[in-house]
Amino acid sequence: MADRATLEDLVRLQGERVRALKQQKASAEQIEEEVAKLLKLKAQLGPDEGKQKFVLKTPKGTRDYSPRQMAVREKVFDVIISCFKRHGAEVIDTPVFELKETLTGKYGEDSKLIYDLKDQGGELLSLRYDLTVPFARYLAMNKLTNIKRYHIAKDFDIAGQFDPMIPDAECLKIMCEILSSLQIGDFLVKVNDRRILDGTFAVCGVPDSKFRTICSSVDKLDKVSWEEVKSEMVGEKGLAPEVANRIGDYVQQHGGVSLVEQLLQDPKLSQNKQALEGLGDLKLLFEYLTLFGIADKISFDLSLARGLDYYTGVIFEAVLLQPPAQAGEEPLGVGSVAAGGRYDGLVGMFDPKGRKVPCVGLSIGVERIFSIVEQRLEALKEKVRTTETQVLVASAQKKLLEERLKLISELWDAGIKAELLYKKNPKLLNQLQYCEEAGIPLVAIIGEQELKDGVIKLRSVASREEVDVRREDLVEEIRRKTSQPLCIC
Amino acid sequence: MADRATLEDLVRLQGERVRALKQQKASAEQIEEEVAKLLKLKAQLGPDEGKQKFVLKTPKGTRDYSPRQMAVREKVFDVIISCFKRHGAEVIDTPVFELKETLTGKYGEDSKLIYDLKDQGGELLSLRYDLTVPFARYLAMNKLTNIKRYHIAKDFDIAGQFDPMIPDAECLKIMCEILSSLQIGDFLVKVNDRRILDGTFAVCGVPDSKFRTICSSVDKLDKVSWEEVKSEMVGEKGLAPEVANRIGDYVQQHGGVSLVEQLLQDPKLSQNKQALEGLGDLKLLFEYLTLFGIADKISFDLSLARGLDYYTGVIFEAVLLQPPAQAGEEPLGVGSVAAGGRYDGLVGMFDPKGRKVPCVGLSIGVERIFSIVEQRLEALKEKVRTTETQVLVASAQKKLLEERLKLISELWDAGIKAELLYKKNPKLLNQLQYCEEAGIPLVAIIGEQELKDGVIKLRSVASREEVDVRREDLVEEIRRKTSQPLCIC
Numbered sequence: 005m006a007d008r009a010t011l012e013d014l015v016r017l018q019g020e021r022v023r024a025l026k027q028q029k030a031s032a033e034q035i036e037e038e039v040a041k042l043l044k045l046k047a048q049l050g051p052d053e054g055k056q057k058f059v060l061k062t063p064k065g066t067r068d069y070s071p072r073q074m075a076v077r078e079k080v081f082d083v084i085i086s087c088f089k090r091h092g093a094e095v096i097d098t099p100v101f102e103l104k105e106t107l108t109g110k111y112g113e114d115s116k117l118i119y120d121l122k123d124q125g126g127e128l129l130s131l132r133y134d135l136t137v138p139f140a141r142y143l144a145m146n147k148l149t150n151i152k153r154y155h156i157a158k159d160f161d162i163a164g165q166f167d168p169m170i171p172d173a174e175c176l177k178i179m180c181e182i183l184s185s186l187q188i189g190d191f192l193v194k195v196n197d198r199r200i201l202d203g204t205f206a207v208c209g210v211p212d213s214k215f216r217t218i219c220s221s222v223d224k225l226d227k228v229s230w231e232e233v234k235s236e237m238v239g240e241k242g243l244a245p246e247v248a249n250r251i252g253d254y255v256q257q258h259g260g261v262s263l264v265e266q267l268l269q270d271p272k273l274s275q276n277k278q279a280l281e282g283l284g285d286l287k288l289l290f291e292y293l294t295l296f297g298i299a300d301k302i303s304f305d306l307s308l309a310r311g312l313d314y315y316t317g318v319i320f321e322a323v324l325l326q327p328p329a330q331a332g333e334e335p336l337g338v339g340s341v342a343a344g345g346r347y348d349g350l351v352g353m354f355d356p357k358g359r360k361v362p363c364v365g366l367s368i369g370v371e372r373i374f375s376i377v378e379q380r381l382e383a384l385k386e387k388v389r390t391t392e393t394q395v396l397v398a399s400a401q402k403k404l405l406e407e408r409l410k411l412i413s414e415l416w417d418a419g420i421k422a423e424l425l426y427k428k429n430p431k432l433l434n435q436l437q438y439c440e441e442a443g444i445p446l447v448a449i450i451g452e453q454e455l456k457d458g459v460i461k462l463r464s465v466a467s468r469e470e471v472d473v474r475r476e477d478l479v480e481e482i483r484r485k486t487s488q489p490l491c492i493c
Numbered sequence: 494m495a496d497r498a499t500l501e502d503l504v505r506l507q508g509e510r511v512r513a514l515k516q517q518k519a520s521a522e523q524i525e526e527e528v529a530k531l532l533k534l535k536a537q538l539g540p541d542e543g544k545q546k547f548v549l550k551t552p553k554g555t556r557d558y559s560p561r562q563m564a565v566r567e568k569v570f571d572v573i574i575s576c577f578k579r580h581g582a583e584v585i586d587t588p589v590f591e592l593k594e595t596l597t598g599k600y601g602e603d604s605k606l607i608y609d610l611k612d613q614g615g616e617l618l619s620l621r622y623d624l625t626v627p628f629a630r631y632l633a634m635n636k637l638t639n640i641k642r643y644h645i646a647k648d649f650d651i652a653g654q655f656d657p658m659i660p661d662a663e664c665l666k667i668m669c670e671i672l673s674s675l676q677i678g679d680f681l682v683k684v685n686d687r688r689i690l691d692g693t694f695a696v697c698g699v700p701d702s703k704f705r706t707i708c709s710s711v712d713k714l715d716k717v718s719w720e721e722v723k724s725e726m727v728g729e730k731g732l733a734p735e736v737a738n739r740i741g742d743y744v745q746q747h748g749g750v751s752l753v754e755q756l757l758q759d760p761k762l763s764q765n766k767q768a769l770e771g772l773g774d775l776k777l778l779f780e781y782l783t784l785f786g787i788a789d790k791i792s793f794d795l796s797l798a799r800g801l802d803y804y805t806g807v808i809f810e811a812v813l814l815q816p817p818a819q820a821g822e823e824p825l826g827v828g829s830v831a832a833g834g835r836y837d838g839l840v841g842m843f844d845p846k847g848r849k850v851p852c853v854g855l856s857i858g859v860e861r862i863f864s865i866v867e868q869r870l871e872a873l874k875e876k877v878r879t880t881e882t883q884v885l886v887a888s889a890q891k892k893l894l895e896e897r898l899k900l901i902s903e904l905w906d907a908g909i910k911a912e913l914l915y916k917k918n919p920k921l922l923n924q925l926q927y928c929e930e931a932g933i934p935l936v937a938i939i940g941e942q943e944l945k946d947g948v949i950k951l952r953s954v955a956s957r958e959e960v961d962v963r964r965e966d967l968v969e970e971i972r973r974k975t976s977q978p979l980c981i982c
Binding site: 012060061062063064066067068069070071074075077078089090091092093094095096097098099100101102103119120121122127129131141142144145146151152153162164166167170171173174177181291292295296297354356357358390391392393405406409410413416417419420421422423426427428442 | 501549550551552553555556557558559560563564566567578579580581582583584585586587588589590591592595608609610611616618620630631633634635640641642651653655656659660662663666670780781784785786843845846879880881882894895898899902905906908909910911912915916917931
């Protein structure tokens with residue numbers, strides 16, 4: 005019997021033949037004959053055939069990370085985590101899935117994007133959609149009223165009842181620090197406040213029931229023109245044109261603290277309690293941002309709306325201003341790279357007594373940032389090392405596997421990062437080539453003569469320089485040659 | 494109207510009253526009256542009442558990690574990752590869920606533990622159950638035949654066609670290095686080979702169709718007596734008693750390389766090709782393990798079977814010998830803390846042509862290890878810091894928030910890990926207390942006099958010593974006082 009792979013090829017070819025005959029409108033008899041052959045082949049292939057045929061892929065919307073991509077990811081995470089730690093954050097973690105009930109009713113229109121699991125022993129579970137809702141559930145469950153934490157290297161939140169705008173300003177400072185450190189180009193942080201948005205809608209005459217849906221129309225202003233947004237409001241959402249026009253007058257404005265001050269004097273907005281509170285807080289926020297030296301990075305943008313239902317106060321979103329395009333290169337077309345806001349009601353939704361824990365937080369768009377950094381490295385043709393191996397343990401002659409194993413074991417035990425080829429008798433040339441490919445800087449070469457002399461030949465891959473090192477000095481010598489200078493003294 | 498929390502209390506109390514009346518067998522009229530009150534209260538509470546009532550918990554089998562637990566987890570991961578890097582591993586990552594088809598048919602009896610997701614746009618998805626199958630899928634999908642990688646800090650695998658037992662020996666070396674570094678007590682690594690097991694079953698007269706189920710009975714020998722295992726084999730699985738007895742003679746043996754050599758001479762086993770191959774490889778493995786200096790940690794154990802279907806050769810499992818129990822303390826009762834083996838057929842199951850990529854790997858039981866380390870720290874009452882904050886920026890008088898914000902911004906920009914209290918006018922005592930609680934070693938105190946003099950008062954929390962530091966020297970001074978010595982020179 006033919007082997008499985010050959011059989012599968014035959015099945016495929018026979019299948020193609022049948023399809024071709026059908027397309028050519030061949031005689032029923034001829035088709036029948038070829039179908040019979042196909043079925044016979046399939047029978048030979050046996051019941052496993054289905055398993056072998058499925059397309060090898062990751063689920064929609066997910067991806068693998070290759071070692072090269074992981075190296076990029078680790079660098080990005082390093083920047084983010086050191087910033088979070090610099091700001092005194094603790095770290096927590098929560099499960100990948102939550103009770104479905106934990107997630108429902110928290111996101112608004114985004115809810116339809118939640119992945120549900122099949123019933124597992126009586127619990128309805130869903131994959132977490134963000135880290136904010138699990139964090140709020142964690143606070144309520146552990147009755148915590150005060151914490152500053154980060155969560156898998158991308159979400160940072162400050163929970164607690166504090167004096168206004170101090171934690172909010174720190175969140176914006178963190179966002180700016182991270183985006184500056186990542187060196188992915190110039191950026192701007194748009195800031196607005198849910199209370200200003202709601203106040204604007206109220207004074208413009210939007211009915212209460214339409215606040216959220218009009219909010220989501222306004223949110224599109226960064227992608228489409230005002231005319232299109234207006235036509236959606238009037239045409240699809242049934243807003244009176246004059247109401248839409250009034251909204252347009254507000255939401256097309258953006259600027260700095262002077263715009264905040266101007267709106268505080270606005271005859272209509274200044275009559276609305278919510279808007280007034282929001283504007284007052286923004287004014288204070290700008291004071292703190294000036295002290296933090298980042299006011300020039302911030303734009304008060306009345307069109308910023310953010311989709312999620314749980315925001316209650318300040319909201320913000322960082323966008324790259326100029327994608328880091330080389331001359332002639334396609335612009336990257338990335339939008340938001342970080343975002344966040346204040347959500348004072350979410351924890352209370354989990355508390356049986358509705359006790360509130362005010363929170364403000366931010367989330368870094370790590371996936372987008374990975375792509376940007378990856379693309380930039382591609383463009384620069386920069387070589388990324390994917391291991392940290394310091395030395396390859398090699399042999400110059402045959403029959404030295406045992407000596408290689410003994411030596412590499414000594415090196416590992418001394419904390420040296422070392423590899424060897426998994427062959428009994430590898431050629432020296434192949435071993436050196438492996439170092440070139442993997443970027444390993446040193447080779448420790450064992451030879452018969454060296455064994456007699458009690459030395460190891462230590463070769464620098466880049467310079468091809470070779471020195472004999474006494475075996476007892478080898479660890480020190482490898483450390484010396486591969487260590488970053490730890491101090492200047 | 495009363496606020497929500499009060500209403501909920503009322504509903505609960507009224508509910509209790511109704512239940513009490515029913516128990517006391519009160520008059521129907523009286524009960525009816527109180528039920529009417531209850532319904533009225535519930536109506537006031539509104540339709541949201543259901544949402545508030547659900548139990549706040551994580552899904553079965555999952556847990557949150559508090560900052561303290563995360564600190565432990567990070568220390569454990571540090572040990573594991575540095576070992577993987579020392580052995581030259583790259584790192585990859587794969588999605589949390591896979592196509593259901595990717596996972597089915599790979600695990601054997603464990604398959605029933607796989608979490609399925611609900612249909613999402615035509616794809617049947619499941620949560621990954623281990624990292625081995627996603628890794629094999631990754632290799633087949635990217636047509637990789639050669640890689641040494643780790644995967645979220647707990648799985649390490651070597652894929653590729655190499656000379657026998659060299660990568661297998663390295664996996665065992667890695668396991669021993671990690672378990673030694675973690676200092677969680679003495680351990681032993683049991684080693685066996687699927688081919689030896691299968692060969693044993695064959696020579697003992699087990700029918701082919703019963704290999705896997707008898708295998709899983711044998712696997713229980715570390716928890717229950719031979720008599721119980723035998724009665725399961727004979728009673729439940731229908732094995733002839735004399736066949737079971739023959740198996741018992743083999744699988745109750747364990748020892749070192751001398752047992753391997755003895756079985757190589759065994760009149761029955763030495764006639765079985767599979768068993769012979771397995772024993773030959775184990776002999777070679779022991780040679781390498783001796784060179785690696787870990788042969789004394791290894792026990793050839795014929796009862797070790799490992800549940801997963803995908804293993805094809807050497808299998809191994811590390812167990813703690815003596816749980817680290819203090820006098821009078823309960824033993825921890827942890828079993829396996831690391832395990833692995835060779836799976837030469839798994840990648841081929843994903844390849845359309847069935848091309849094989851031999852693999853060997855190990856997985857560290859990080860959850861168990863966390864518990865052990867956590868319990869040990871609890872027992873020692875050891876304080877675990879959950880942040881790395883070097884300095885708290887504090888003020889001695891009121892109205893210095895702006896100065897605090899300016900100073901902390903300077904410190905953050907210089908890379909210092911710094912915090913401040915989010916209050917306009919915090920009391921100095923509260924600020925000092927916060928440092929005590931959070932383990933922050935330094936306080937930079939701003940006062941009116943200090944501002945005039947251009948200095949900051951730097952206080953060491955432990956010694957209560959205070960020195961005036963010129964503002965321009967502050968960063969250097971904080972670094973000096975909080976840095977670990979980087980070198981001895």
